[in-house]
Amino acid sequence: MSDRTSTQATTSPVEPARISWVEHGSPRSALWRSESGWPPPAAVLLGSDDLTAEKAFRLASAGTAILWTGDFHNARQLLSAMGRRLADSPRPRNDNITAAFHRSREDALRRATILGMLLVPLSADGTIPLRRSPDIRLAAVHAWGPVREASVLSLRELLGVIGAEEWRTTGVPVPALGARIHPHYGVFSPVRGEYLDLVATAPLLPDAVTAFDIGTGTGVLSAILASRGIRSITATDMDQRAIACARENLAALGFADAVTVVEADLFPDGRADIVACNPPWIPAVPKTATDFAVYDDEGRMLAGFLSGLAGHLTPHGEGWLVISDIAERLGLRSRGDLLDAIENAGLTVIARMDTRPTHARATDATDPLYAARASEVTSLWRLAAKPAAVPA
Structure with a gap:
């Protein structure tokens, strides 16, 4: 010393x-x-x-x-x-x-x-x-x-x-793609495959050709949408590491021609048939470097996505919100809060697909949050814009 x-x-x-x-x-x-x-x-x-x-x-x-x-x-x-x-x-x-x-x-x-x-x-x-x-x-x-x-x-x-x-070297296997995604430092790794399976199996509109991937991260949702035949995808992120990571992954997977990665705060210009977003699931203030992919300060990204979604959908388009109910089970947000936000944004729920997490912490009874994790449900909410009110 x-x-x-x-x-x-x-x-x-x-x-x-x-x-x-x-x-x-x-x-x-x-x-x-x-x-x-x-x-x-x-x-x-x-x-x-x-x-x-x-x-x-x-x-x-x-x-x-x-x-x-x-x-x-x-x-x-x-x-x-x-x-x-x-x-x-x-x-x-x-x-x-x-x-x-x-x-x-x-x-x-x-x-x-x-x-x-x-x-x-x-x-x-x-x-x-x-x-x-x-x-x-x-x-x-x-x-x-x-x-x-x-x-x-x-x-x-x-x-x-x-x-x-x-x-980054070995990559993370993504069964929904039959390939690996290679996360960069500071970019959230798609290790929880249940939400990826939801995006891979959600019903697609027969004539869907365009999509937005909001907060793309590694680009994994864009890759899944491209693998399902969506020919024109715009992926957005505010973080330069994420933008570089997504571009590298999409090029390696052969989807560079189908996906354009741009820097944008939530939405790019225009409208799309599918607008997908997997925001951080817990409305709390990030305190460490690893928190930002998990904690959404006051639910701002979720609120921004919902409030802007209707204005970025084509007439028959769908918004795909991928989110866990862990915040509800922790008492940080109610289901009513989420439904009210959807309603207030001029949106309606078409359907919801649910799945259970399979990660190890969901079965760890020593975890102080075990009661919430064991009952957690991850959902893909299919949302549409409400028809404009017809004047009397």
Whole structure:
């Protein structure tokens, strides 16, 4: 361990945040990387292989970050040992599912905050200057673009970059396509196949030739629609990583001519026969980098999709809303709220297709949200615009 020092985030919109520390009596600094936008820690100590998990956990819990200088594999083992010292908050006997949800989010944020205090350096050439470190140069370029300056980030985030590169390389099998989708870093992976099967089997209008895929992500829904014969698809997203990811996947699958991927806030211009959207399912504020694909702050994307849908459908077109009822089962939104939003948007429900999730957490009785997950239903709502009122 070394001397304790302070660091401050740069608040200028031009200058990136930097982290500072003292090493061998001399001040040092580097670019600070945080996918979640967290500021650099206020205190930094150097740590190496002789640091115990107990001491590291105490330091991290008190808000002191540990910049690792030892063996990379030992750092991973230390992170795991610190994680084992984190216990979830006890659940009161009379705790309801909504309180359990909020408590689980608090626990997840506390875990991310404490474990995020174990930091690793990244050299200006994209290598990790630690013993037995993996070669992450390609993963770094894929995650952040060309690396030209030394930086520091949490080991937990770096492991996410490494894991994302493995997924990008091997891909995720999508039985509905008979192929693999390759998610990029920061783009939600389509690992829950039940909602993809709904899109693959929902009835298509006989003359449907155009479609919009709102919030395309990896491009998987566009690929499924193209595989079903839709000849002209516009996929939208606001995130540059998602746009690049979708274009790459669709080209690899042979659908580049059928699908155009554009940057747009929800809808592109015009109308389509099918307008599909799989928004984040839980109306809550995202707090970490991995939250944004799951949590929709105040249900804004869902509300925006519903309110704008009627104006982007062809006369006989359908909107396909793919969403789970997990928010209803957690007490965060009622079925009545959803139906009212559909009604107020000038839409009507043609039909609804339901399926049950098959992921492991749906059968994990130790999960504090097990009661909600075990009964969860994922649905594809087929929506149409109401006929315009005829003047008297």
